[in-house]
């Protein structure tokens with residue numbers, strides 16, 4: 001038997017562990033106690049990796065025929081995909097094709113995918129997390145602080161004196177961050193503040209819990225800033241020396257007295273003041289958020305407000321501070337750096353930055369790259385309606401279950417002239433494909449991942465893929481060959497790709513394969529050269545904005561355009577549980593996890609339950625204007641009375657709504673869906 005070190009494929013904390021194997025076959029998991037990130041601990045999901053050996057793994061390429069799926073050879077499959085791509089390019093232009101990259105892919109794979117799209121002439125390249133997750137954070141982060149990543153590391157969270165967890169439930173969603181770092185801060189005496197409509201497992205550990213009404217976080221943040229400014233509790237020196245736009249901010253938050261804001265957000269004026277005073281006492285603190293803050297109609301504004309709050313507190317540019325939204329999946333951070341986006345090149349350069357665009361083009365051996373943003377991929381389904389987008393190549397994402405309104409998504413994918421899906425399983429999305437390509441799972445290949453704290457780590461190959469499943473890198477390079485682009489993809493290994501990344505992406509200049517593979521702790525980017533130690537804290541002397549200063553972007557609370565009504569009086573919040581992952585394509589095929597996390601339970605408040613005549617364990621139908629689903633109820637005093645909480649892993653997007661979105665980013669309001677409850681049985 002052998003032990004191989006791998007990096008966890010689930011969340012973005014970046015834990016590593018060993019996979020024990022026997023001649024390439026999976027045996028078990030063993031803890032890697034020397035990992036500086038997780039020190040041997042891991043949460044339930046990677047403890048049961050039986051999905052890897054599930055009989056449902058795809059093992060052959062397949063084509064849809066009149067009479068069902070037919071297995072075909074790789075050369076047949078790749079030839080067909082290449083022929084169709086050439087066809088669409090010549091008939092309708094390259095922007096008629098879209099590439100959807102898996103955030104489970106290594107940096108090297110994501111890099112090659114965007115290179116392929118761009119050499120075909122399109123910027124139609126995207127990933128699920130831009131469409132449904134942390135895009136608002138990136139927009140606001142760039143505007144306010146000139147950063148797209150969190151500004152510190154987990155260690156800085158542990159060294160904070162106040163940790164604000166705003167719309168994030170790390171006890172379920174980033175368990176090792178909670179267990180190792182947030183709890184370490186707490187043991188040191190740090191105050192923990194949680195802002196969440198639910199008293200979550202994270203909130204149990206908090207000193208202050210602010211039960212906010214979903215989607216009203218702007219009002220709450222403005223009120224806290226109001227108190228800081230009114231009572232002169234903010235860091236005046238920091239604001240004077242390092243920030244601009246303070247007067248405008250002060251003017252906007254002027255009217256958000258705790259009493260006024262309380263009527264909007266439902267948090268008592270007393271708690272609002274208490275939170276402001278607790279934050280103001282700390283010289284070093286962290287504010288982190290995730291989807292609880294952003295799955296609403298004002299997501300980008302919410303992020304602008306929290307960046308501003310941290311600036312008033314002076315929580316930037318020093319150890320013991322960390323601010324930003326946690327991108328959730330294991331390699332979103334990396335794919336953002338690799339330029340997997342319709343509007344940004346590798347290294348994050350905008351398409352309009354001619355100098356860098358041409359530099360990258362030369363590096364690739366061409367004159368120039370497409371500079372016009374392609375079809376707006378955030379409006380992908382509209383583009384399909386208009387006939388602008390005709391072919392989609394989806395690698396490792398399951399939008400049929402992960403995007404709002406399953407029926408709407410499926411209808412649109414069916415309208416495509418050609419759909420390719422590359423996955424481990426015949427997911428609900430793959431079932432709509434014309435060609436399905438079997439991908440190897442992360443442990444069956446190797447490459448680098450970048451965790452949410454900007455830590456790049458190498459994950460080694462532990463297992464053999466089942467049947468003819470192949471690494472995404474292999475598939476993309478073989479496809480490029482069939483497209484006549486062979487000379488641009490002369491790679492024989494992921495290391496070859498990483499060496500190119502070292503040249504093309506300046507912040508990865510020092511992340512060489514040699515260094516990465518021999519390092520236990522990985523490398524914190526930016527790391528521009530091989531002798532650079534890596535970067536723990538961003539924005540130390542200047543912010544990444546044009547002026548180098550932090551820019552306050554004051555925002556007003558606006559009510560949601562589609563709100564609760566007498567017909568749909570409650571707010572549906574869709575959230576997560578620790579043992580399940582998204583659409584369950586992986587965790588739903590791991591036998592122990594399925595045993596333990598069997599079905600969803602909807603949390604309903606005690607008074608609401610009484611009013612509706614529901615008791616614990618009853619079955620109800622949660623209905624929205626898109627439809628209804630039946631679930632079991634857990635009556636709880638840990639949830640606001642106007643809110644119903646449902647873990648979304650079991651198909652909740654059948655009743656979410658594609659029209660409820662953040663006005664600036666287009667990200668869905670998964671956590672503010674008007675709904676009602678109908679009792680169906682006991």
Ligand SMILES: Nc1nc2c(c(=O)[nH]1)N[C@H]1C(S)=C(S)[C@@H](COP(=O)(O)OP(=O)(O)OC[C@H]3O[C@@H](n4cnc5c(=O)[nH]c(N)nc54)[C@H](O)[C@@H]3O)O[C@H]1N2
Pocket residue numbers: 011012133166167168169170172173174195196197198200212213214215216217289290291292293296326327328329573574575576577578579580581582645671
């Ligand atoms: N086990 C597990 N872990 C995961 C994932 C998974 O699927 N399973 N997914 C990963 C991914 S991709 C991501 S993005 C992260 C997401 O991580 P989180 O954002 O922590 O996950 P959620 O449970 O969806 O939502 C967090 C909390 O937001 C609260 N909330 C809802 N509405 C509001 C609101 O309007 N304001 C505030 N302040 N709070 C609100 C909810 O009550 C919930 O407790 O998790 C990652 N980790």
Ligand SMILES: Nc1nc2c(c(=O)[nH]1)N[C@H]1C(S)=C(S)[C@@H](COP(=O)(O)OP(=O)(O)OC[C@H]3O[C@@H](n4cnc5c(=O)[nH]c(N)nc54)[C@H](O)[C@@H]3O)O[C@H]1N2
Pocket residue numbers: 102104105128129132133291295328329395396397398399401402403422423424425427439440441442472574575581582583584585586648652653656670
């Ligand atoms: N209602 C509701 N909906 C939500 C959310 C919510 O809070 N509420 N959260 C949203 C968020 S934050 C996110 S990030 C999205 C996530 O949405 P998705 O990313 O679409 O969901 P996953 O189930 O993680 O799908 C990943 C797929 O990749 C496949 N895969 C795994 N490894 C590999 C690999 O190496 N190669 C290839 N080719 N495929 C691989 C898996 O089998 C799986 O089918 O969901 C969003 N949807």
Ligand code: SF4
Pocket residue numbers: 008009010011012013014015038041042043044045046174175176177
């Ligand atoms: S906390 Fe995240 S990275 Fe760590 S073991 Fe759990 S899912 Fe994996």
Ligand SMILES: [Mo]
Pocket residue numbers: 129132133134327328329
């Ligand atoms: Mo996410």
